Amino acid sequence: MELKELCLLRGISGDESEIRNYIKKECLKYTENVRIGRGGCLIAEIRGRKNPQKRVMLSAHMDEVGFAVTSACEDGLLRITAVGGIDSRVSVSKRVLVGSRALPGVIGAMPIHLQSPEDRMRVMRLSDLFVDIGESTKAGAEKAAPINSSVTFDTPYTEFGAGFVCCKALDDRVGCYNMLRLMEKAPFDDTVIFVFTSMEEVGLLGARTAAYDVDPDEAIVLETTAANDIGMVDETKQVCRAGKGVALSFMDRRTITPRALFEHALSVAEKNGIALQVKSGTTGGNDAGAVHTSRRGIPTITLSVPCRNIHSPASVCALSDIEAQYHEAEALISNTDWRN
Amino acid sequence: MDIEKFLREITAISGLSGREKLVAEYARESFLPYTDEAEIDDMYNMVVVHRGAEGGARIMICAHMDEIGMVVSKIEDDGSLRIWKSGGVDPRVLPASRVIVKGENGSLLGVVGAKAPHLLTPDEQKRNYSLDELYVDVGLDKESAEKQIRIGAEVTFEPILTKLGNGCLASKTMDDRACVGMMLECAEILSKRKTWANVYFTASSQEEVGSKGAETAAFRLNPDLAIAIDVTHGPVNGAPPDSTYPLNKLCLTKAPLIQKKLYERIIETADKLHIGVSRGVSGGDTYTDSDNIQFARDGIPTALIELPLKYMHTSVETLSLSTLHDGARLLAEFCSAIEAGWEEELWS
Numbered sequence: 001m002e003l004k005e006l007c008l009l010r011g012i013s014g015d016e017s018e019i020r021n022y023i024k025k026e027c028l029k030y031t032e033n034v035r036i037g038r039g040g041c042l043i044a045e046i047r048g049r050k051n052p053q054k055r056v057m058l059s060a061h062m063d064e065v066g067f068a069v070t071s072a073c074e075d076g077l078l079r080i081t082a083v084g085g086i087d088s089r090v091s092v093s094k095r096v097l098v099g100s101r102a103l104p105g106v107i108g109a110m111p112i113h114l115q116s117p118e119d120r121m122r123v124m125r126l127s128d129l130f131v132d133i134g135e136s137t138k139a140g141a142e143k144a145a146p147i148n149s150s151v152t153f154d155t156p157y158t159e160f161g162a163g164f165v166c167c168k169a170l171d172d173r174v175g176c177y178n179m180l181r182l183m184e185k186a187p188f189d190d191t192v193i194f195v196f197t198s199m200e201e202v203g204l205l206g207a208r209t210a211a212y213d214v215d216p217d218e219a220i221v222l223e224t225t226a227a228n229d230i231g232m233v234d235e236t237k238q239v240c241r242a243g244k245g246v247a248l249s250f251m252d253r254r255t256i257t258p259r260a261l262f263e264h265a266l267s268v269a270e271k272n273g274i275a276l277q278v279k280s281g282t283t284g285g286n287d288a289g290a291v292h293t294s295r296r297g298i299p300t301i302t303l304s305v306p307c308r309n310i311h312s313p314a315s316v317c318a319l320s321d322i323e324a325q326y327h328e329a330e331a332l333i334s335n336t337d338w339r340n
Numbered sequence: 341m342d343i344e345k346f347l348r349e350i351t352a353i354s355g356l357s358g359r360e361k362l363v364a365e366y367a368r369e370s371f372l373p374y375t376d377e378a379e380i381d382d383m384y385n386m387v388v389v390h391r392g393a394e395g396g397a398r399i400m401i402c403a404h405m406d407e408i409g410m411v412v413s414k415i416e417d418d419g420s421l422r423i424w425k426s427g428g429v430d431p432r433v434l435p436a437s438r439v440i441v442k443g444e445n446g447s448l449l450g451v452v453g454a455k456a457p458h459l460l461t462p463d464e465q466k467r468n469y470s471l472d473e474l475y476v477d478v479g480l481d482k483e484s485a486e487k488q489i490r491i492g493a494e495v496t497f498e499p500i501l502t503k504l505g506n507g508c509l510a511s512k513t514m515d516d517r518a519c520v521g522m523m524l525e526c527a528e529i530l531s532k533r534k535t536w537a538n539v540y541f542t543a544s545s546q547e548e549v550g551s552k553g554a555e556t557a558a559f560r561l562n563p564d565l566a567i568a569i570d571v572t573h574g575p576v577n578g579a580p581p582d583s584t585y586p587l588n589k590l591c592l593t594k595a596p597l598i599q600k601k602l603y604e605r606i607i608e609t610a611d612k613l614h615i616g617v618s619r620g621v622s623g624g625d626t627y628t629d630s631d632n633i634q635f636a637r638d639g640i641p642t643a644l645i646e647l648p649l650k651y652m653h654t655s656v657e658t659l660s661l662s663t664l665h666d667g668a669r670l671l672a673e674f675c676s677a678i679e680a681g682w683e684e685e686l687w688s
Binding site for chain 2: 075077087089090092093094095103104105106107108109110111112113114115119120121122123124128130132133134135136140144154155156158160161162163164166226228229230231232233234237283308309310312313314316
C-alpha cells in the first residue's frame, strides 16, 4: 500500500466504492473485524491489549471532491455539477475521468483568441464548463456517460522539489494512508476503531453516522487543511505552512478542541520530538464537527497535514508533514491519559 | 509511421518561441527517413526536402513548432516563482495547472497556485486571476530555487497526451505540432512517389510572436509557392458566429492575400479525394505563417490549410486524428499534381 495508489483511486462523495473496496482489502490484512456502516463508512476495530474497554476512534475521509454529470448537450459535451467545494477557476483546462469505465475527458474553455474583454475578466461558472470525452452527439455522450456518472480529476502522482508531493485527492487520502500504517502498528493499549468516512466533502455526513455507530470515548481526526503559505497571501492569512509539521487546530468553523486534549497533544509532540504547528486561523471544518457533538459529546481533536491548492486537481503536501501526522497520531493513541 | 507516438513525443518537448532547438532536432530525426537535406538554420527553422525533378517547382510547406508558455520573471522570498507570458497564454487556464520549469540541471515540476477562493475579497471573487497574481510552486526554498532556476527560464504545460473517444486526441502544443505531424505524414506519402515539384517541409520558429521564423525561412528558400498549415478553432460554447469549424473537416480559409487560384486548386484537389472541407473567410490577416510568407522577397503565392482544434492555447488542445490524415493526403496530392506550366493559370 502506497500513498500513490490511494490518491489515484477514484471516489467522489457518495460513490466511494472503488476506494472503499481497496481500503477494505488492506484492513483485512490486520483484523477480521471490518464492516461497512449504514452511512457507507468502513469501520475496522482492533482490540486493546491493556484497556480494551477504552475505545478511541481514529478517522479519515475516503471521499474526494469531483463532479457528477447532469446531462449531455446536443454537441456531445457533458454538463456537470460540483460534488464538494470546487472553485471553477481551478477546473479549466484540466483532465478528468468519467463514469465507472473511467473514460478520459477534458474540461475545455473558450480560447483566448475568441474571448471578449468581458470574457477575460468574468469568472466562468460551473455552468460555463463542460467535459469533452470526444463524443460528437447527444446520444453518443449519453451512452458513454449516463446522467450521474462520477467525474474525478485525472492527475499523476508526482514527488517533487524538496520533499513535496503533488496529486489529486491528497485531501484526505493522506489521512487514509496514515490510518492504514497505524493499523499495521496495532494493537495499542486501548481499543482503536479505524473509521474511513464517506461524504465528508458534502457535509460530514458519513462521520455523523459513524460516530453514533462506534460510540467512542474520544476521537482523533486525520485530515488535510489549506496552507495558503506561499504566493501573495497576507501573512495573517497564512494559517499553517507546508513542511513545518502537522497542524493542530484549537478551533475552526465547526469545532472547538477541548482545552485539555489540545494541551495534551502539544506536550506529546514536544516529548516525542514531533514537528507540530498550531494553526493560526480558525477557518475550515472537517469530520470533527460532526463527531464531537455525537450522542453525549465526544472529545475530538484534528491533526491536519497542510495542503497547498486544496480542492484542486493539483494539491501539494510535504512528505515530512505526512510523517509528522503519523507520529503524532501514534503518540496520541498510545497515550490517552489526558483527562487528569 | 506511428503518428500518435510522434505527437506524444514532439508535444512533450518544451519549445517556447525562440527556444525551438530541441523540437527542431526531434523533427529532423523524424523526417529524415522520408526526406533529404535536413537543415536547422540560425532561427531554428528546420527544413527538409522531398526531391522532385531538377528545375521542378519549389513548394514550401510550413507548420510552426514553437509553443506558447511562460517564463520565470522573479524568484520570491518564499521560493515561489513569478511568471510572465511568452505568446498568447490565457491566465484563466493556469490555476492548479502542472507545469515543467526548465532548470539548470534538468526539468522541475511546478504547480501554478493562486490565492485560495476563501481568501479573496468580494471584488476579487468577481474576476479572474491576472498573470501577476499567480505563482509557480516548485517545492523549493529561495536558496535552492535560485541555484537551479534562472530568470527567464522556460515554463511550459506538463505534457500528457490523452486519447478521447471518436479518435480525438488532447494534449498541450497540438498548436501547431499536430500540423508538423501532418507534414510528416505527407512526406511519408511523397517518399513513395515521383514528383516534378521539390517540396520543402519547414517546421518554423517564432510563429506565436509574429511568424518571424516563417518570414526568414521563406526568404532563404525563395519558393515558387507556399502552403502554410496551422490550427483553427473547433466548436466551443459561446464562441462568436463563424469563428469555429467542426473537428472532422479541414478548414480552407480565404483571405485577401491568400492566392485565389491556389485556394481553388486545393479545394478541387480535396473534392477529387472526397475530403470534406469547411470554408473560412478572413477580411485581412489570418494570424498564421501565411501572413508573412506571402510578403517574402517580391511576393510568394501562398495558401493556407487549417486543422480545427478545440480549446486552443490550453493544456488540452483537442483534435480529430482522421482530419490530420486528410490533411496529409490533400497536401501530398496537391504537390504531386503540380506540373510544368502550373503557374500559367495563377493570375488568369
